[in-house]
Amino acid sequence: MSEVDGGAAGWSRGTMDAEYRAGGLTDPEDDGADDAPERRSAEVDASGHGERLDRWLTGLAPEFSRNHLQALIERGCVTADGRPLAKPALKLRAGQRVDIELQPTDESRAFRPEAMALNVVYEDEHLAVIDKPVGLVVHPAPGNWSGTLMNGLLARHPAAATLPRAGIVHRLDKDTSGLMVVGKTLEAVTALSRQIAAREVHREYLALAWGRVEEPFVVEKAMRRDPVSRVKMAIAPANLGKPARTDVFPLGVGEVQVNGQARPVSAVHCVLHTGRTHQIRVHLMHSGHPLLADTLYGGVPALGMTRQALHAARLSFAHPITAEALSLRSALPSDMALAWAAVGAGDLSD
Structure with a gap:
């Protein structure tokens, strides 16, 4: 048996897998240029007269959820004839020209590499064991879309983007400290997940x-x-x-x-x-x-x-x-x- 207190090594590079692409997530090697907001504009026709602003916008930007469009309205990203429209429930009038600045969702920004200091106590080409500090969230979620362990893993190990949950096979609460194992290859992630399910970890x-x-x-x-x-x-x-x-x-x-x-x-x-x-x-x-x-x-x-x-x-x-x-x-x-x-x-x- 190996009893280990410390040690670290480098990780190799990789590409984004189909799981992340399907979720609308971004490539960890993306330089951020695609984050420039897109602007769209349309005139309200007779069929849109009296319709709620947020509902009407789902036709102009169908790839976004209504909740996200409501957030854009509240941020001042939607105008009509040059004047801001700040209420999602506002009723539109035929002939108005509506402009929207389409900003990416928080979720789409979540799976991005963020350089951070990680205390790696064991590592080889297959796995790493992280000593997680207090206050570090493990996985992006509402309220914590950045600054998570997953973001740090993607920066340290870009090939993690090809793995389910970036290789994370179990979690600790934000304010619980201590040891976590993460896989660095699909083979290791699969085997570790099976070991955990079998109560062998x-x-x-x-x-x-x-x-x-x-x-x-x-x-x-x-x-x-x-x-x-x-x-x-x-x-x-x-x-x-x-x-x-x-x-x-x-x-x-x-x-x-x-x-x-x-x-x-x-x-x-x-x-x-x-x-x-x-x-x-x-x-x-x-x-x-x-x-x-x-x-x-x-x-x-x-x-x-x-x-x-x-x-x-x-x-x-x-x-x-x-x-x-x-x-x-x-x-x-x-x-x-x-x-x-x-x-x-x-x-x-x-």
């Missing part, structure tokens, strides 16, 4: 949780999207959710003063058997031990933590091509390391 986390954890325990509760809040996940009946299991091991217990009262905080080692969204956060909350500063799931901030106290500390798997056993570790980031020391906890056990 072992992911271990360090966490700080409210309450006293002095004995190991297992949480085996199915999960699903919260039916009330779509940004959250929730425990579900087995017939309505996806199976999920987390093993929790104690590493130490300390006390924190909150509003003049001492409250116990536990350092724990969590082992995932499944990889559901927010799994550790939801399972620990369900067990009465929400993570420090995980405000989405009832965890009060403490010990200087302003994000959920969760770190992907170890990643172990068989190399998808060579079958070599790999085990990689990541040290706690500074914010969590300080909180960890205040609890007086031990390290991740072997």
Whole structure:
């Protein structure tokens, strides 16, 4: 088995694959010249008299969604006879000449290379393991169409554009730090995805949780999207959710003063058997031990933590091509390391 702490190497170049082209996404080698907005103009005829502006524009620019056209209206990109039209619901009059400046959608700009410093702890021609910092979003999504790990991978490894999701085979939450593996070839991505589905990629986390954890325990509760809040996940009946299991091991217990009262905080080692969204956060909350500063799931901030106290500390798997056993570790980031020391906890056990 290889136990690895660091190292990096270069990646080769590639081209955009059919998946991205079909989605209207741009080539990572595009120099941006195609981003120059196109202007279109048309006169409202009798059939368009009294029609809503946003609905009428879908005929002038049918390749764009109505939502995007509404956004362009609100940005001042649409004029009639030289005067801006700022309301999507505005009713048009026959004879008006409408001009629109067609700007690309945010989504079409998302899959672009963006140079960024990435901490690569292991790399060869088939895969790389990234130590993701706190605050880095993994994949573009509404509200985060740029500055993501995917953007960084496309800049570092242009051939990632030929791979599903640029080689990303699993994710970490924005404010969870630690290790992620990404594939660099289709063969590696396919094999890694199968290993994850077969639960052959072992992911271990360090966490700080409210309450006293002095004995190991297992949480085996199915999960699903919260039916009330779509940004959250929730425990579900087995017939309505996806199976999920987390093993929790104690590493130490300390006390924190909150509003003049001492409250116990536990350092724990969590082992995932499944990889559901927010799994550790939801399972620990369900067990009465929400993570420090995980405000989405009832965890009060403490010990200087302003994000959920969760770190992907170890990643172990068989190399998808060579079958070599790999085990990689990541040290706690500074914010969590300080909180960890205040609890007086031990390290991740072997």
